[in-house]
Amino acid sequence: MKKQKLIGPISQVLTLDHLPLKGALKDDQLELIEQAGILIEGEKIFQVGPWEKLIKDFPKAEIHELKGDFVALPGLVDCHTHICFGGSRARDFAMRNAGKTYLEIAQAGGGIWDTVTQTRKLSQADLAKITGNHANRHLSEGVTTIEVKSGYGLSVEEELKMLRAIQEAKSLTSADLIPTCLAAHMKPKDFSGSNSEYLHLISHELFPSLKKEKLTHRIDAFVEKSAFSPDEIKPYFQKAKEMSFDLTVHADQFTVGGSKVAVDFNAKSADHLEASGDAETHYLAKSNTISVALPGASLGLGCAFTPARKVLNLGGALAIASDWNPGSAPMGDLLAQASILATFEKLSTAEVLAGITFRAAAALGLADRGKLTQGQLADFILFPTKDYREILYHQGKMKPMEVWKSGSKEVRKTGGMDALKSGVR
Secondary structure, eight states: OOOEEEEEEEEEEEOOTTOOSSSOOOGGGSOEEEEEEEEEETTEEEEEEEHHHHHHHOTTSEEEEOOSOOEEEEOEEEOOOOOOOOSOOHHHHHHHHTTOOHHHHHHTTOSHHHHHHHHHTSOHHHHHHHHHHHHHHHHHTTEEEEEEEOOSSOSHHHHHHHHHHHHHHGGGOSSEEEEEEEEETSOOTTOOSOHHHHHHHIIIIIHHHHHHHTOOSEEEEEBSTTSBOHHHHHHHHHHHHHTTOEEEEEESSSSSSHHHHHHHTTOSEEEEOTTOOHHHHHHHHTSSOEEEEOHHHHHHHTOOOOOHHHHHHTTOOEEEOOOOOSSSOOOOOHHHHHHHHHHHHTOOHHHHHHHTTHHHHHHTTOOSSSSOSTTSBOOEEEESOSOTHHHHHTTTOSOOSEEEETTEEOOOOOOHHHHHHTTOO
């Protein structure tokens, strides 16, 4: 029998159990256990229930007694990040706020290509260290599962370097890193052929290496006028499906079209959706593709938010992610961004918490986390309050006092500006 640990007493445990994957949620649907404990066996949750009963029923469990008031939530899941990168785009941000257009910023040497140039200069070891530091900052703020995209290499070898770095970074953090290949971020400026020729090259030369080295089972693409059209991306996704990759799509950020591609290819998720209208939200809501709101990009670019309220009211599944990247979403604070989205889109606390836990996990194809129930991974976070509503009320300023990952209490390795400085060279 594996060693058991009992953590508590906890003022409130929000299990998020019995909540559906799709549709609107009300706060009175939340399962709330007061004066509770969480019993862990190995890396998984064995039982959640009243503290006094658990102490009586499991007298041999190792007690981790808490002093003061705490609220427990499942560990947060960030299902869309770009935290493997080199350099900074602070100049882009300043220029954008000063009224410069995307084209003007790109002509001045900014934009995605700037990050590609800076990322290519770094070694795999350097990128792994940067990614690990970013992941540990996220972990210290309660994010226990983090999706990480490539997409700043944009050649076969440079994309492999990024994805190998993400694999290497797994040894530098306790957070679970879920790698995604975003080689179809844009056509690289140093590629002389067409968009279609670039996609053919990547799908036929990079995809087999991803499989051989087991670097990722996920393929992403930016479907947008400034990147790849729906028609251009279809053969690319068809090849990915033939090779049994899961799909996700950067969709409807500035113009529509990407969300339809996502649904038609049964993608796990369609992310962004700031430009989605009635037709797009209806199409998404009727599908099994999860809509992922990225409020960090809306804040960074000063544009509209994902129509999250509409997606939920139509019966769709909504996850919320940070989009942490050096260009449009440098904040990288999932809880703060989700709280702000809630204010503008009128999301209930239940909808927000579902969107950054089990619904986000589902967008990654993960069913073993996001709820505090028997058999789930023992990923949970403890906030210094006795009322769960205080967490979103403070709009990200209340951070967890304790983070537990796979049944072990985390020691904070890095955080704050340390993690940010590691990515600026």
